[in-house]
Amino acid sequence: MTQTQTQQRTQKRNILISGGGIGGLCTALALHAKGHHVTLCEATETLKPLGVGINVLPHAVAVLDEIGVLDSLRKIAVETSALIFANRHGQTIYKDPRGTSAGYSHPQLSIHRGQLQMHLWEEVVKRIGQQHLHLGQKIRSVTQSADHITATAVLPDGTEVQHTADFLIAADGIHSAIRKQFYPDEGAPKWNGMMMWRGTSRVKPFLDGRSMVQAGHRRAKFVVYPIEAPSADGLQLINWICDRRLREDGFGGALTAPSREDWNQQGDLNDLLPTFGEWKFEWLDIPEVLHGATQLFEWPMVDRDPLPRWRHDRVTLLGDAAHPMYPIGSNGATQAILDAKCIADALDRDLPLEAALDEYESQRRPMCADIVRLNRQEGLDAILDVVEERSPNGFAKLEDVIDPDEIKGIVTTYKKAAGHRVG
Numbered sequence: 001m002t003q004t005q006t007q008q009r010t011q012k013r014n015i016l017i018s019g020g021g022i023g024g025l026c027t028a029l030a031l032h033a034k035g036h037h038v039t040l041c042e043a044t045e046t047l048k049p050l051g052v053g054i055n056v057l058p059h060a061v062a063v064l065d066e067i068g069v070l071d072s073l074r075k076i077a078v079e080t081s082a083l084i085f086a087n088r089h090g091q092t093i094y095k096d097p098r099g100t101s102a103g104y105s106h107p108q109l110s111i112h113r114g115q116l117q118m119h120l121w122e123e124v125v126k127r128i129g130q131q132h133l134h135l136g137q138k139i140r141s142v143t144q145s146a147d148h149i150t151a152t153a154v155l156p157d158g159t160e161v162q163h164t165a166d167f168l169i170a171a172d173g174i175h176s177a178i179r180k181q182f183y184p185d186e187g188a189p190k191w192n193g194m195m196m197w198r199g200t201s202r203v204k205p206f207l208d209g210r211s212m213v214q215a216g217h218r219r220a221k222f223v224v225y226p227i228e229a230p231s232a233d234g235l236q237l238i239n240w241i242c243d244r245r246l247r248e249d250g251f252g253g254a255l256t257a258p259s260r261e262d263w264n265q266q267g268d269l270n271d272l273l274p275t276f277g278e279w280k281f282e283w284l285d286i287p288e289v290l291h292g293a294t295q296l297f298e299w300p301m302v303d304r305d306p307l308p309r310w311r312h313d314r315v316t317l318l319g320d321a322a323h324p325m326y327p328i329g330s331n332g333a334t335q336a337i338l339d340a341k342c343i344a345d346a347l348d349r350d351l352p353l354e355a356a357l358d359e360y361e362s363q364r365r366p367m368c369a370d371i372v373r374l375n376r377q378e379g380l381d382a383i384l385d386v387v388e389e390r391s392p393n394g395f396a397k398l399e400d401v402i403d404p405d406e407i408k409g410i411v412t413t414y415k416k417a418a419g420h421r422v423g
């Protein structure tokens with residue numbers, strides 16, 4: 001190894017991260033653990049536990065373990081035992097065991113997104129130090145020279161401050177300002193005609209108290225999973241999502257959503273009851289769940305086309321800024337966390353900066369593009385459509401409706417693309 005190479009290997013970078021969501025915070029922790037100097041700007045002035053439930057798949061939980069946050073997260077999450085696909089009558093079509101008892105090295109976590117973010121934030125404050133973290137600073141744009149970047153951040157009162165660093169990681173979400181700087185003509189995210197109402201309720205635990213269920217079909221689907229352990233009153237906080245198709249012509253993401261995509265947009269129960277108001281399963285009364293909502297948001301099912309490249313000299317994209325995808329298959333937070341590990345590992349190699357960023361991109365971009373495309377074909381949920389088409393009124397024996405090998409084929413294709421690893 002030459003002396004220059006040795007210096008490159010040991011070189012610790014000054015890195016600016018734009019965005020303190022799940023992706024930005026995990027990246028900050030992963031880079032800090034490798035000895036880099038991280039500065040993070042988050043547009044929100046005060047972080048609050050926003051959002052509802054989110055799932056993190058085992059291979060991303062392994063990353064949370066590696067960055068040293070898993071033990072404490074386990075206390076506020078549910079370790080998912082299985083993902084169950086059911087028809088609109090609550091009959092099981094396919095059960096996919098999850099977590100350690102299914103042979104994965106790590107559990108799958110169902111957790112409140114806001115609590116996950118707050119927890120990661122506290123760790124970032126503890127390890128990196130408040131002086132390197134800037135709330136209320138929205139990174140508007142970036143300029144570059146041969147050896148550094150300068151990013152301009154806008155404060156809530158409109159004044160501007162500048163940050164310099166060796167390079168910038170834009171983890172600023174689906175409306176990324178930095179992505180827009182490099183792709184000014186991209187336009188709004190693409191909508192598939194589906195609206196999602198996301199809520200939480202407190203109910204008696206259903207099934208084994210750790211299962212995630214997706215029931216229904218492509219026009220109307222109910223997804224439900226617990227996100228906290230039962231409390232002393234015997235009730236458990238569950239996350240639920242009602243997906244309802246409002247337009248039939250949006251496959252492949254051809255439409256513009258009816259409203260700007262805003263994770264904090266309040267939903268209205270009256271939009272759900274006509275479709276889901278009579279869905280009662282043996283193990284869960286959906287109307288009761290909906291009427292008991294403690295939070296209710298609406299979000300159009302949107303994504304963006306995969307990009308031809310993420311790196312632009314000393315700037316790269318990560319998480320939803322790089323690969324916004326439909327929230328199908330628990331991949332939103334999962335893929336952002338995998339990005340975090342990948343970029344930290346790439347920078348730890350014996351490579352010049354641009355090559356390290358290219359290494360990260362070559363590992364992550366094709367894979368995320370595949371997931372975006374598979375989710376447009378509904379991912380694993382394709383199983384539901386096949387069964388609905390063949391037996392809309394339910395079935396006596398599942399084998400009369402679908403061959404188990406057909407299900408296995410759909411499951412294997414999707415899992416391979418999403419990088420599931422058992423063991």
Ligand SMILES: Cc1cc2nc3c(=O)[nH]c(=O)nc-3n(C[C@H](O)[C@H](O)[C@H](O)COP(=O)(O)OP(=O)(O)OC[C@H]3O[C@@H](n4cnc5c(N)ncnc54)[C@H](O)[C@@H]3O)c2cc1C
Binds near residue numbers: 137172
């Ligand atoms: C408020 C909120 C609630 C959500 N709720 C859910 C949910 O309930 N269920 C679910 O599945 N997914 C939810 N998501 C999306 C989910 O968190 C992401 O899909 C996934 O975790 C990938 O995370 P990310 O860090 O790439 O993006 P995000 O989680 O979107 O984080 C991006 C961060 O960047 C910040 N930001 C944006 N622009 C700038 C800028 N110019 N400069 C600096 N910072 C900026 C944002 O405030 C945000 O904190 C939510 C996202 C947000 C922001």
